[in-house]
Amino acid sequence: MSSSRPRSFGEDLRVLARRVDDRLPELLPPEDELPRDVHRAMRYAALGPGKRIRPVVTLLVAELFGASSRPILDLACSIELVHACSLILDDLPSMDDARLRRGRPTTHREFGEAVALLAAFGLLNRAYSIVAEAAQTLAPRRYSAEDMVHHLAVAIGSGGLIGGQALDLSSRPEDLDLERLERIHSGKTGALFLAAAELGAMAADARRKELDAVSRFAKNVGLAFQITDDVLDVQATTGETGKDSGQDADKITFVKLLGIAGAQTLAEELLAFAAASLEAFGKKADPLRALARFVGQRGR
Ligand code: GRG
Numbered sequence: 001m002s003s004s005r006p007r008s009f010g011e012d013l014r015v016l017a018r019r020v021d022d023r024l025p026e027l028l029p030p031e032d033e034l035p036r037d038v039h040r041a042m043r044y045a046a047l048g049p050g051k052r053i054r055p056v057v058t059l060l061v062a063e064l065f066g067a068s069s070r071p072i073l074d075l076a077c078s079i080e081l082v083h084a085c086s087l088i089l090d091d092l093p094s095m096d097d098a099r100l101r102r103g104r105p106t107t108h109r110e111f112g113e114a115v116a117l118l119a120a121f122g123l124l125n126r127a128y129s130i131v132a133e134a135a136q137t138l139a140p141r142r143y144s145a146e147d148m149v150h151h152l153a154v155a156i157g158s159g160g161l162i163g164g165q166a167l168d169l170s171s172r173p174e175d176l177d178l179e180r181l182e183r184i185h186s187g188k189t190g191a192l193f194l195a196a197a198e199l200g201a202m203a204a205d206a207r208r209k210e211l212d213a214v215s216r217f218a219k220n221v222g223l224a225f226q227i228t229d230d231v232l233d234v235q236a237t238t239g240e241t242g243k244d245s246g247q248d249a250d251k252i253t254f255v256k257l258l259g260i261a262g263a264q265t266l267a268e269e270l271l272a273f274a275a276a277s278l279e280a281f282g283k284k285a286d287p288l289r290a291l292a293r294f295v296g297q298r299g300r
Contacts, residue, residue: 009290016059017052024077027130029122041111041119042126046084048102049242051300053225053291054196055080060287061200061214071134072203075148078134079196081127082152086161086192088120095169103242128152131199140205151198160191176252185226185254186219193222213277217288220274225295227267230254232300240300271296 007015024047029039055076062072091098091106092113098106108116131152135145154160164187171180197218201211230253232241254263271292278285 009287009294012287013053013056013291013294016056019059019073020052020055020077020080021047023073024080027074027077027081028126035118037111037115038118038122041107041115042122044110045088045107045116045119046081046123048084048104050080050083050102052080053295054083054192057193057196057218057221057291058200058203060291061197061218062204064214064281064285064288065201065204065206065210067204069138071137072200074130074134075199075203076196078127078130078152079192079199081123081130082156082161082195083192085120085123085127086165088116088123090165092116095165098244100242100244124156134203138203140202142205142207143202148199148202151202152195155191155195155198160187160195162187164188164191171252173252176257178257181252181254181257182223186223189226189229190219190222193218193225210280213280214288216277217274217292220270220277221292221295224267224270224274224292227254227263227270228295228298231260231263231267232298234260236300242300267296 025043028043028046031040031043033039058076058079059068059072062068087101088107090096091101092108099109100106104110106116107119111119128149131149132145135143135148139145156162158166164184167180168184168188171184194215197214198211201214206214233243233253234255254266257263258266274292275289278288
């Protein structure tokens with residue numbers, strides 16, 4: 001029996017996430033191809049049960065400009081591969097020394113540290129090659145394949161994910177104020193949300209002004225996502241997050257600086273900023289507004 005109930009955004013999100021889940025395995029080398037251990041570890045890290053929120057940002061931004069195609073799905077998957085790479089590295093003994101990720105042993109615990117490192121760089125390089133191939137196929141008028149690869153490289157580099165992680169590792173608790181914490185997480189988390197939106201907009205040949213607007217949206221959503229992650233770290237159980245809960249107990253987080261209510265208020269402010277960046281798009285941007293609301297209310 002078919003129901004006439006409109007689909008909720010959570011359901012829409014799962015439909016888009018499923019498109020990513022269906023495509024990701026096809027973009028990765030098979031497990032039985034040499035080097036088997038590295039390929040198995042790449043697939044283990046990338047195909048584990050994640051939310052796929054970043055690739056969904058790419059898909060929704062491209063859809064805002066009326067674009068949806070296989071190469072755009074591939075671009076979205078490339079963002080998920082970078083995310084998987086960053087999770088492997090973040091979990092290493094020399095970084096967070098995490099035991100659990102997505103409810104399973106972290107990649108280095110399952111495969112050993114050397115294989116985990118090779119798998120991380122395997123995923124990163126696969127991501128770049130996918131972006132180059134998809135951008136050449138899409139050939140948007142305003143952006144070259146080099147532009148798209150360049151935007152991704154900047155997001156990952158020492159001014160983005162790597163920079164945020166480095167600042168995090170080198171910060172002593174007494175150095176951390178709100179400004180520094182925002183800088184760390186704008187790099188660690190915000191930069192990949194930004195790249196996800198940029199690739200979606202460039203793939204759809206958005207105008208520069210439109211690209212800037214969705215970039216502002218994504219930066220703010222990315223930072224709000226990290227703040228809600230901090231709130232979940234103290235509120236949710238391991239079963240809900242798939243990570244060791246209280247993993248951030250020794251770290252300075254938004255919750256430690258602002259308290260739970262203060263952190264939630266900051267996340268709401270950032271999400272309101274994000275939504276304001278979309279004003280010029282009118283109702284067409286409703287799915288992105290729904291995504292921002294979803295980030296504010298997420299339970300894992
Ligand atoms: C070279 C790519 C690269 C990175 C090196 C290690 C590092 C620099 C950066 C760490 C970035 C990092 C892991 C930040 C944490 C971001 C975060 C909130 C992760 C959890 O994301 P979810 O909730 O996870 O989307 P799922 O499992 O759903 O995918």
